[in-house]
Amino acid sequence: MPAIPAPSPEHVRSEGEARARVREILAEAAATLLGPQPGRGGFRQTRPGRDRSSGGSWQGLRTMIHVSGLLVAELPAGRENLEQRARDLDGPLAALGFHRLPEPTASSLLQVRWRCVDGELFELLGGSRLGLRVISAEFLPTTRETLSSTSPITPPARPLR
Secondary structure, eight states, X not given: OOOOOOOOSSOOEEHHHHHHHHHXXXXXXXXXXXXXXXXXXXXXXXXXXXXXXXXXXXXXXXXXXXXXXXXXXXXXXXXXXXXXXXHHHHHHHHHTTEEEOOOOSSOOSOEEEEEETTSOEEEEEOBSSEEEEEEOOOEEOOSSSOOOOSOTTSOOOOOOO
């Protein structure tokens, strides 16, 4: 797993803020890649999202990161297709504060990655299917918020009454 940069000393997001941001990034990427063509299949979640220790802390409190569920679509995802899809995402991800990272040199996995100045990491994964994943910036875990899935294909949770 790639290293996540240290959070800004002024502010660390709450768990709800981190999850909402992950959902926003995935929704934008999925909409960009699927485009206005209704004949294309959509994305589905193949692995659940999970929270993990970030290995860091903020003002003495342990911080976490959220690894989104892996969203996949039955879209061509070979090397050439992946590069075209990455170019399609460059603009929308730049608008969200991301910049593309250099290709990893020692990876057999087809992937393109972007990093946001806020700390999020977006991954576009290739192979037999096209995959999307986001690793959040560090956040402070909470239990008082209504937490929902970060997948844009799952409806948001409704607060309990």
